[in-house]
Amino acid sequence: MKNTDKILSIIKKNNGIITNKDIVNLGLTTKYLTIMKRKKMIEKVNSGLYILTNKISDQFFEKTYNYKNTVFSHTTALYFYNLVDRIPIKYEITVPYNYTGNLQKQNDVKLFYIKKELLNLGKTQIKSPYGMIIDTYNIERTICDIIKDEKKIDTELFVTGLQNYVKLKSKNINLLMKYAKELNLENKVADKMRLLL
Numbered sequence: 001m002k003n004t005d006k007i008l009s010i011i012k013k014n015n016g017i018i019t020n021k022d023i024v025n026l027g028l029t030t031k032y033l034t035i036m037k038r039k040k041m042i043e044k045v046n047s048g049l050y051i052l053t054n055k056i057s058d059q060f061f062e063k064t065y066n067y068k069n070t071v072f073s074h075t076t077a078l079y080f081y082n083l084v085d086r087i088p089i090k091y092e093i094t095v096p097y098n099y100t101g102n103l104q105k106q107n108d109v110k111l112f113y114i115k116k117e118l119l120n121l122g123k124t125q126i127k128s129p130y131g132m133i134i135d136t137y138n139i140e141r142t143i144c145d146i147i148k149d150e151k152k153i154d155t156e157l158f159v160t161g162l163q164n165y166v167k168l169k170s171k172n173i174n175l176l177m178k179y180a181k182e183l184n185l186e187n188k189v190a191d192k193m194r195l196l197l
Contacts, residue, residue: 003032004041011042015131016055019065020048058130063091063109067101070094071123072136073112073145075153078161080126081139086157094119094137094145112149122179139165140176147180147189166196173197 006026011018020030033050036042042050045062064070074092078084091109095101096116103109122141128134137145143165146153165171173193180189 003028004036007032007036008041011050011052015058016052017058017061017132018042018050056130058128058132060091060128060134061130061132063103064093064134067103069096069099069116069119070101070103070135071119072134073142074110074149075146075157075161077136077139077142078146078157080129080136081142083139083142083161083164084157088157112145112152118183121182139168139170140172141179143176144179144183144185144189147192148183148185162192162196166193 007018007023007028010022010026014022018033020033023030023033033042033044037044037050040053043053044050045057046065049062049065051057060072060076064072071094072080072092073094075084075088076092079086079088092112093103093109094112094114095103096119097113098116099111099113103111122138122144123135124138125133126136136142143162146158146161150158176189176193177186180186
């Protein structure tokens with residue numbers, strides 16, 4: 001089997017995506033990616049990240065691929081959980097206060113900052129709408145975040161997200177209040193829940 005065939009086989013198993021790391025793990029050099037790019041077999045979408053030509057790009061996976069300590073949050077997370085049906089205009093991502101990465105310069109990203117020790121509170125992994133694994137917050141952490149940042153969030157998405165959350169059979173009010181306490185939002189979250197439940 002030719003090396004390019006091996007690479008194509010990996011790409012197909014990996015939802016149309018390959019990384020420099022995948023190539024190294026195969027025991028090959030990344031020059032094969034350059035050759036395949038020249039032959040228009042793949043396209044470069046981010047540093048060290050390639051997709052099959054003509055494949056629909058997974059913008060969510062690509063957006064945070066090269067950035068550690070980034071978590072999809074707020075209305076982007078509401079969208080992942082079908083609590084709103086509108087794709088957010090900007091990718092909403094939470095980062096620690098000391099974050100200085102390239103996402104700060106991207107017009108399609110809205111960053112929210114938090115203490116580093118709270119970044120992983122409620123963090124989970126899900127499949128993006130395109131099938132790749134991404135980091136996001138669970139539903140209860142997301143609800144805390146949108147209540148905390150209510151003034152920075154689209155009003156329609158805020159209201160719809162909360163209304164749909166309280167209708168969920170799987171909602172976990174105890175967990176919501178636990179996160180609210182850790183985020184110093186206990187009263188604010190409790191007031192919103194009293195209005196809605």
